[in-house]
Amino acid sequence: MNWPDLSMGGYGFYVWGSYIFALVLIAWEVVSLKQRKKTLRQQQHAQQEQRSSSVSPAVLTGSANETTS
Amino acid sequence: MNLYKYASPATFYPLAGKMIPWFAITSAILFAVGMYVGFFIAPTDFQQGDAYRIIFIHVPAAWMAMFLYVLMAIYAGIGWAFNARLSSMMASAIAITGAMFTLLSLVTGALWGKPTWGTYWAWDARMTSTLILLFLYIGFISLQSAIDDTRRADRAGAVLALVGVINVPIIYFSVQWWNTLHQGATIRILGKPTIAGPMLAAMLIMLAACWLYSVAVVLIRLRCIILEREQNASRFAEVNA
Numbered sequence: 221m222n223w224p225d226l227s228m229g230g231y232g233f234y235v236w237g238s239y240i241f242a243l244v245l246i247a248w249e250v251v252s253l254k255q256r257k258k259t260l261r262q263q264q265h266a267q268q269e270q271r272s273s274s275v276s277p278a279v280l281t282g283s284a285n286e287t288t289s
Numbered sequence: 290m291n292l293y294k295y296a297s298p299a300t301f302y303p304l305a306g307k308m309i310p311w312f313a314i315t316s317a318i319l320f321a322v323g324m325y326v327g328f329f330i331a332p333t334d335f336q337q338g339d340a341y342r343i344i345f346i347h348v349p350a351a352w353m354a355m356f357l358y359v360l361m362a363i364y365a366g367i368g369w370a371f372n373a374r375l376s377s378m379m380a381s382a383i384a385i386t387g388a389m390f391t392l393l394s395l396v397t398g399a400l401w402g403k404p405t406w407g408t409y410w411a412w413d414a415r416m417t418s419t420l421i422l423l424f425l426y427i428g429f430i431s432l433q434s435a436i437d438d439t440r441r442a443d444r445a446g447a448v449l450a451l452v453g454v455i456n457v458p459i460i461y462f463s464v465q466w467w468n469t470l471h472q473g474a475t476i477r478i479l480g481k482p483t484i485a486g487p488m489l490a491a492m493l494i495m496l497a498a499c500w501l502y503s504v505a506v507v508l509i510r511l512r513c514i515i516l517e518r519e520q521n522a523s524r525f526a527e528v529n530a
Contacts, residue, residue: 224328228339234404238343238397242350245389249506256513263520 316501327491357387369447377443388426
């Protein structure tokens with residue numbers, strides 16, 4: 221095994237530029253998918269809370285008043 | 290065994306969830322192996338020097354761009370013809386990854402073109418048709434997001450995707466049909482490849498890695514789309530209750 225010449229015989233900018241661009245795109249795709257999953261989960265929680273809170277809204281407002289006073 | 294069972298989003302959702310980590314892990318391993326073979330084992334090209342090493346990402350990206358477009362059009366077409374919701378959702382899930390690979394092939398191609406041809410861009414048949422492919426993907430994505438009714442968005446997207454399929458053979462055969470700046474194919478369906486062993490191996494391993502990566506991210510996105518559409522449906526039901 222020989223270590224490759226990191227300057228790529230003078231073509232370093234083009235070769236590493238290509239791979240760095242690929243890495244950036246992959247990172248962008250993975251991060252944006254994670255973000256999408258996260259917001260979906262938050263929305264699901266909000267929907268569930270809405271359903272349960274609609275049963276007894278008085279309890280929620282009551283507790284809110286207690287903390288502010 | 291009932292294969293149709295998996296055509297329903299509700300049963301497909303957990304199955305996809307179990308498969309995603311395997312595709313992702315195998316893909317990461319193959320990327321590492323491909324880079325190792327491509328940079329440590331494959332020799333320097335006598336004509337292009339080390340600049341040719343862009344091939345290990347450029348060619349797989351260009352192939353994925355074309356494969357994924359055809360796959361997207363097939364899924365969109367099936368979703369439209371048989372009113373199969375999951376199939377249409379699959380088409381939407383593929384679009385962004387396909388567009389990403391098209392952009393990657395254009396940018397890596399430009400970075401390869403500068404040292405070998407002396408220019409980042411030329412209005413050559415293959416580059417122009419690949420740019421059109423990128424516009425087709427972007428058109429599909431923006432058309433779908435512009436229509437609120439999901440089933441109508443699916444149908445409109447399917448028409449665009451199917452019409453655009455004509456562009457894929459144009460890209461593939463452009464180097465034979467026209468006298469282009471772009472070099473000819475190194476891997477041929479018929480006949481021997483015109484490339485040395487380790488170079489070919491690195492390229493094929495990277496292609497496999499790109500395939501598995503695509504499967505993993507497309508399945509993750511598909512799961513998001515299933516949930517989003519379900520949520521919209523339940524919200525709609527609540528409002529109209």
